[in-house]
Every structure is written in structure tokens, then in C-alpha cells.
Amino acid sequence: GSNAMWGGRFAEGPAAVMREINASIPFDKRLWKQDIAGSKAHVAMLGKQGIVSAEDAATISAGLDQVAEDYAANGVSEDLTLEDIHMQTEAKLAQLIGPVAGRLHTARSRNDQVATDFRLWVRDAIDETLAALGALRNALLTRAEDHADSVMPGFTHLQSAQPVTLGHHLMAYHEMIVRDASRFVAARARMNQCPLGSAALAGTGFPVDRHMTAEALGFDEPTRNSLDAVSDRDFAIDYLQAATNCSLHLSRLAEEFVLWASQPFGFVALSDQWSTGSSIMPQKRNPDAAELVRGHAGRIMGCMTSLMVTMKGLPLAYSKDMQDDKPPVFEAHDLLALSIAAMTGMVQSATFRTERMRAVAEAGFSTATDLADWLVRVGGIPFREAHHITGRAVKLAEEKGVMLHQLSIDDLTGIDARINDSIYDVLSVDASVASRVSFGGTAPANVRAAIATARGLRA
Ligand code: ARG
DSSP, X not given: OOOTTTTTTOSSOOOHHHHHHHOOHXXXXXXXXXXXXXXXXXXXXXXXXXXXXXXXXXXXXXXXXXXXXXXXXXXXXXXXGGOSHHHHHHHHHHHHHGGGGGGTTTTOOHHHHHHHHHHHHHHHHHHHHHHHHHXXXXXXXXXXXXXXXXXXXXXXXXXXXXXXXXXXXXXXXHHHHHHHHHHHHHHHHHHOEEOTTOTTXXXXXXXXXXXXXXXXXXXXXXXXXXXXXXXXXXXHHHHHHHHHHHHHHHXXXXXXXXXXHSTTTOOEEOOGGGOBOOSSOTTOOXXXXXXXXXXXXXXXXXXXXXXXXXXXXXXXXXXXXXXXXHHHHHHHHHHHHHHHHXXXXXXXXXXXXXXXXXXXXXXXXXXXXXXXXXXHHTTOOOHHHHHHHHHHHHHHHHHHTOOGGGSOHHXXXXXXXXXXXXXXXXXXXXXXXXXXXXXXXXXXXXXXXXXXXXXXXXX
């Protein structure tokens, strides 16, 4: 038969494929809690404004509670004939309370309804994400504190550059995560306006109280333009952009775990819980979770791209293309939640092989800059010349197969007579990191100060 919601105008029902392409219930059933909350706020307002009687409003509200109980207990069925979560809920309500259910949709359209539901969902998703990022931050801070003094090679071009501390390295990721959290916080603040009462596109002639519904749903205020309100998905794009940035950072951290867990690096041993074996090569301990976090970043970026491309050519106001807004947001959320949790687990449980890190830092002539800086500071030599002298020292050490601090004083004075014994004070990796006391530098004292500051931060 024809559709129950608009049957007045239609003699025939939709073709099967029409029904299928039109239905969003398979995915928008995830909005059921928000849909119930939005409807309850709406009907309370209708009752208070006398748009429906107080009695009908109470009946509808209690009916919505029952629908919610049913959803919670039995899930939401994917009845394609009911198209989406909004129709599904209204149909269930009608089954429970009869024709009075038909008063709920007064002064409302699915256009402002879905815009409201989806904002509520994204807002919850942001809160969940922020909590998860908080846990990751804590994990990074804890491990950074454990390793405020652990020396490792710092890299540029993935070549040993200068020694840093592992604590400093982990705190670099902490900085990224703090920025990510701030993007979610900003997205949340920007989106916290309520579309409800914008109706289909033009607003409504019923005496609605939009401030009341906005407040009831925890929004700061109602949206200011009805056309914008029903056609805006910036809040979802903001969310996806924040998620994408965050996933890029997680991917970089994941990449380091993959690299560090490899035999040539040997910087980290992943715990049993966070690695997998191979069905053919018994010696293997693979960093699959890290690889998947790296992979998921691509998919999350794809979700962002998907919604941006969906929106870019749409005229005002609502178009059905916008129904495609939800799958990429849901997918990105699920992938990001898994990625954050996985990186948190890996950071918490990894064994950092600090002797290996130290040995690689020492072997890589990573204190060459310290030697050059000493020549500048103590010998008064211009940096460019100091750089040249140091290059010769590195070359000699390489030829002799020794580290810089293993060159004899004769070797060194042979290169430049202005060198003396006190050079050895700066050639160790510990001396090197301890000397980097500029604000934001890798000196252990600075790292500890950075951790203390970070612990005081509220995202
Ligand atoms: N399921 C629809 C969506 O997610 C709800 C809005 C439908 N509005 C409409 N005018 N057909 O976009």
C-alpha cells in the first residue's frame, strides 16, 4: 500500500528499489536515543505552549519513554517500509498510544528533527572522544615521566641527529593530542545550537518556544536561521576534521611503534596483549594494532572527504543527499575510538628498550653538534668553522671505528689545537641532553617541568 505518513497524496507504494535506496534505518537507528530525547523536548514544549493539550503531551511523553524501553531491550528493527528512525519511532508510538501520537509532529519536520538528533549524537561522540583522549594523555604522561632521563637518538630525515630523551619524544605526541582535544572542544562549542523549531525550512507559524527546547536539550541557544539550520552539516564536518587530525597523529605514533618494534630498530617490545603472532613464522611478534591505527587514519580521512563532497554542491535547504551524512560520521567515530583505545593500550604496556636506544644514540655521532657548540663557546670559534672541525673529528672516529668520546685527546688536538680535556664533558649523550635547557628543549629537568604543566592542563 501507500506510505502511511504521506498516503493522502499517493495512490501507490514505492518500488522495492525506491524503498531500499530511500531507507536510512539500517544506519540511522543509531540515533534512537537522541531521537527520543528530541521528541520529548519538543512535546513538552508543545504542551507548555498550548499547541497540544497538556494531557496529550503527557501521554505522548510517557509513550516515548516506552518506545525507548523497547529499543533498549530489543534493539531497533530495520523495517525499510518505515524508512528512518523518525518514522520508526512515530509508528511505534502510534502502536502504543493510538492516534494521539500523530500530534507529536506538530510544528516540526524531519528536517529540523534529524538536524537536532544528529547534533546531539555528534556532541555525545565528542564527549566520548575527549574522555578517550584524556586516557591517552595520561598514558603518555606516565610513560614520559618514567623515561624523562632515558636517552634515545633523535632523528631528522630518519638519520641520527642529536640525542633526546624518550620522555621528550613521548611528550611531543602529548602536544599533538592536546591540540586534537582542543579541536574537538572548539567543534563542540560551535555546534551547540538547536535547530529544532526551524521546521521544514522556513520556520513555523505555531507559537513554539525554541529557547525552551534548546535549553532542555543542553544547547546554548536556538540556531538563528531556519534555512541554514536544516541544511547545515558543518558540525559533522568539524567533527570529521578534528577526527582526521587526531587520526593523523595517532598514525604517526603508530608508525613509530611499527618502526621501533622492528628488529633493526629494537627500541620497543610490544606486550603479548598488543601484538600478534604469525601462523607460519614462529619468531614473529607483529605490531598489527599499530598498523591498523595507521591504516584507519586513511579511512577516517576518507569519511571526512566523503561528507565534504556530499555537501559541496547542495543548494539550500535540505536535500536527500544529506541522508548520506551519517555513515561516514559513524564510521569515523568507531574507527577513531578503536584507534585511540589501541594506542593507549600500546603506550601503557610497551617495554621501551632503553639500553638499545642509548647504544644507538651513542653510535650515531649524535653529540657532534655538542662538540661544535663547545668549540664556539669555549674556543670562541665561529660556528661554521666549528662545524668543519667537528666534521673532521667525526670522519676520524668513523675511520677508527670508535665513538666521538672515545677519540683520544691527541686525536682531537691533532685536528685542532684549541681543543682541550674539558671537551669530554660535552661528548656524552647524557651531557648532551642535560645541556638542552632552552624552553621546550629535551633536558630531563625541562621534560619534568613540561609533564607537570601538562598535568595541570584541562583539555
Ligand atoms: N532520514 C532523513 C535524513 O537522514 C531524515 C530527513 C528526511 N527529510 C525529508 N524531507 N525527506 O536525512
